[in-house]
Amino acid sequence: MSRTLVYVEDHEGEATKGSLGVLGKAASLGGEAAAVLCGSGIASIADSLGAHGASTVYVADDAALESPLPQPRVDVLAKLVQEQGFDAVLFASSVLSADVAAGLSARLDAGLNWDLTDVEERDGRLVGKRPALQDSVLVDVGWTEAPALGLFRTGSFEPGEGGGGSAEVVTVDVPLEDFSTLTAMVERAHEEKSGPSIEDADVIVAGGRGLGEPERFSLLEDLAKALGGAVAATRAVVDAGWYPYASQVGQTGRTVSPKLYLACGISGAIQHKVGMQSSGTIVAINKDPNAPIFEYSDLAVVGDLNEIVPKLTELVRQRRQS
């Protein structure tokens, strides 16, 4: 019977939704599923994890783990895996978890498969499902030896309500390597709650680097207004300071599912796709005929958004007035 450890990431006193989803999946594999929590003052989260399938919750509670930085967490997980001999260690993808998984892979010389959307046990071995090359091919991936490390794509599993089981809570040591605590967090992100909520919008007009310059977001704002929708942006343009973080769609931003998602000048990298792929209808305008976003659009428009968008705004306005 296999033993799986799930790294449960926390934020503001709660386990992340993605981590709980992966924990539920691990429990459904049939073997034993354990969870590990790393942080400072996070013990209260431990009790809730039994309901999501954990039989044991390992808690590393230490001031050195207060900031969400990966390297001290690698120290904790490495020791735990070495002592307990887990067959697999699974993570829900995030900025933090990806770095923890990669560090653990190197520390233990353990194979890491990323971007997984599912996992199953086949003939006693773990097999991961991974869409690759812009999701144009589905790959079954394996691990040649234990422990198997897996990083799951955002939104792969919904957290279940669980059967209300209770987990044994075990406190673990925090052994720190000299280099693990050198990176310091000078300023920690505060959730930016200002701005309109794009999660509730029925129509989203989104812009990416293909807009060319930040001022062109005004074209999208006009169109969104005509359609009665909200404006969203990709990580690349938010990082570049063109549009506020609160409007970002994708892996590190919001996950949206409006009735209509109109993507303008967005190439459609996987990180963006995971945040909007469940939208009802996807229309993409891009001048690059090979833009990956066209692969998952309902309507693919090859052309110059600077010409098309203002005209589209005008036509939608006329239609609304008539």
Add this chain to the structure above:
Amino acid sequence: MKIAVCVKEVPDAAAARRIDPQTKRLDRSGDGALNEFDTHALEEALRVKEGSGEGEVVVLCLAPERAMNSLRKALAMGADRAVLVADDAAAGSDLVATSKILAKAIERESPDLVLIGQQGGDSDGAVLWGSLAERLRLPLVSQAASLELSDGKARSKRQTEYGYDVLEAPLPCVVAVSDAINEPRYPSLKGIMGAKKKPQETLSLADLGVDATEAGEAGSRTEVLSLTDPPSRGDTQRIEDEGGDSAEKIVAYLAEQKLV
């Protein structure tokens, strides 16, 4: 200040990328190109060097021998030196094997700063830096949307799921940069002409003291079992903007879907 920039060679974006059903590896038989995400790391390295007025920028790559053509583009952009680790025994290396080999190549340079792009444009892998920092036993900063160096420290703003953090790490450290950190320059004609004369070194695994059993499939801990076609999302309708009536066609489509 010595800066090592890790770059990857990926199949040219203009060609359709595919996985070879025989080897179950990415087909790299066509033209190769410098991974675009890594050109942001190189640009940042060049800016640091130019800003301080001194230093050396070395590009490091693990790839088949002909990848030196792609590394010349990095030299044309302004890198001082290229080191290519090329060895048949390294083909098919996964994260465990790749990070082991690259870490040895970096250690050999003892750089003050290691820079790397935010993902492989072919594999969508966004994990290598975490493994490299671990093997090098150096502090790590990832997703850096800015980089400032002062008093022997690197300070970066990084984006996470919750907004922006500011991180600081003492040098030497590993920094993975976001593609929003800068706009990479185009090589100048002078740069292109000068690239050929810059030092270009090709190393084998033996040169780095890496045993062949630690590289390639032998040194890997993951494997590809099988490939299948994904379920189709349904037919995509396509409009090419000929005649300038795309906006009309979009409205007609939205009306048909009862979305306007």
